[in-house]
Amino acid sequence: MNFGFSEEQDLLRSTARKFLENECPSEKVRRLMETPEGMEPALWARLAEQGWLGLIYPEEFGGMGLGFVDLVVLMEEMGRAVVPGPYFSTVVLGGLAILEAGTAAQKKEWLPKIAEGEARATLAWMEPSAMLGPEGVALAASRDGGRFLLSGTKLFVHDAHTAEAIVVAARTSPGTPAGEGITLFLLPRETPGLAVTLLPTMDQTRKLCDVTLTGVSVGADAVMGEVGGGWQPLARVLDRATVALCAEMCGGAQKVLEMTVEYAKIRQTFGRPIGSYQGVKHKAADMLVDVENSKSITYYAAWAMDERVPEGPLGVSMAKAYVSDAYRRVAAAGIQLHGGIGFTWEHDLHLYFKRAKGSELTFGDATHHRERVAQLVNL
């Protein structure tokens, strides 16, 4: 057993931290989050130069062929810097869906473009019902000769407004059990009948969209993998994306802890640094427990993804349940310990708090995942 990082992974971490401190300081985060795009071509090109857009794709598609644990290291650093823009949606959601479910032609067309920074992708799976299981996929894709006709709405779609490729989960055969009859389609955003509207959301550093399809007609070449066989690969992608998100959350929580401890050392009240008061110290210790445990369970889940162990989905849900609550608690405690300044727009803490809240709700909150744990352990 070696439950730590390799030298290469430590190097990736320090490189990423330095890069993001230089290229994506909080002034830039604030500037970008207030633009509709929420991203910057120059920064995107720099991410591509680092090789990070193709980090986990095989070399034959222009990637670096690294593992999921490597991605977790990078995601932690991204979360630490609350990097805005479509890295997560492109590399982890859309890109992994294409890698997992795409045809040879689709992979060959899109993955190198993603890795080189020429295209962005995303995954449209949730609908207004906000159901997380296969029964939530209701968007109809009816056969129309050799083509499919898609109609319906996808909600909470990450960065669809800047993505060139959108993976859409649709129901091709209604009336079958929920997990059957789901098909994944790969659509260019410019497809006629596909409309993307930006949603005003709490966390402005991560853009969410309404994607409405009205009689969108696509050929069989848009189908990813088997018709009706879309749920299994989609579920695998969602599990992996959940772990990547947990890693991002760990990085954010770590940063909030550091900011708070630094502040508690210098901020004086009644003639003493506030960090010398037990009320503050104990809360900081609680934050540390949350942060360290979040890392442990996330690393376990990442390892389980890399090794494809049978307990993988259990690891995913344990991590998401724990980290969802922990990051929100840590971010809230950070604001509390900063006092009034922590509540201002001027201070960065709200960026983390909002990211924590948004991430908590993405792919199911703690309650959802605890129930999944209960099912997976046959409670």
Added chain:
Amino acid sequence: MDLALTPEQLSFRDEVRSWLKANLPGDWVEKVRAGSDIPRAEGYAFLRSWQRKLYDAGFMGLTWPKAYGGRGLTFMEELILHEEMALVKAPPVLNILAIGMAGPTIIAYGTEEQKKRYPAKMLSCEEIWCQGYSEPNAGSDLAALQTRAVRDGEHWVVSGQKVWTSVAHLADWMMLLARTDPDAPRHKGITYFLLDMKLPGITVKPLRQITGDPEFNEVYFDSVRVHESQILGGLNNGWAVGLTTLMYERLALGFGLQVRLRIALDGLIELARRSRKAGRPATDDPILRQKIADLWIHTEVLKYTGARAITRLVKGEVPGPEASTGKLMWVDTHQRLQAVAMEIQGPYSQLTRGSRWSVESGLWQYSFLRSLANSIEGGTTEIQKNITGERVLGLPKG
């Protein structure tokens, strides 16, 4: 990052597994827990023989040097042993203060003579050890201790009192911290003695606890004469030696506690499966499902945080922040677990052993009450948080 075991570790695991299969006593839970009335002699006698069996099979002192009765293996083997014992719900090790604290400290600080004399008998459970640290006014603030030892020729004469001394009523030896230089600053004038509990002048008074059991004691010293050869780690060096012991305590706790938590959780799930709430199985109750799943997750989290700490140790690195969070996490999880067990039992949770209506012979009632001590023993939660805040996060002292 890899949780897989090496071929050598796998073969060690198989060795443990097949030994446990052949030697596991079937009825120990009843024997030990139901024997929790004063003086629990039956339980201790049983646990003593169980540890002896483990020792004879070569499973005690895995990380201790061979020269002192151990096997010279790594923390990984220790972890494997504990995990396997948890899996089959094996009885715990009795002489835990010796194995977890006194032994490693003697191996680190002892003279060759001391190292040859004591550790092996700890492993075989031939000699049980207790820890003479806490006093009425020096618990978490250990440096305030007042028990004094005054030189008289080759001897030191010990007078004073200890309290909360677990297993002192059974112990053959004590790790004793006493003040040998009253004029030195608090931390400087303390010496660590290896004290024979049979010496004249020692009185042990069991303290009855909230559970009804006397698990710990008051110990009085009335001019107890200890030979100077029983000093460990040098005169007036007891603070440093004692801190080493506490460090080992945290490590030992980390291993042992996770195992106990796992056993308790499995028991809780069985209890929930058998119990009914509003006419349906307790496991169908959505709120209880949430609580039990949460306990499951926290138990696993504790394991992986432990794995990170152990990885650092095995690599020869200094334990990181993750090593300091284990006890806080364990206390919280275990106390919540016991509360959920009470909740599952509803009105029956009031009934202790002796009623034909009591659930599982009142075992849960005992452990529910006992769990209140978790946040006090081994450093209170409040002190642990101070230490974490100051030593790990670098916050200023109050």
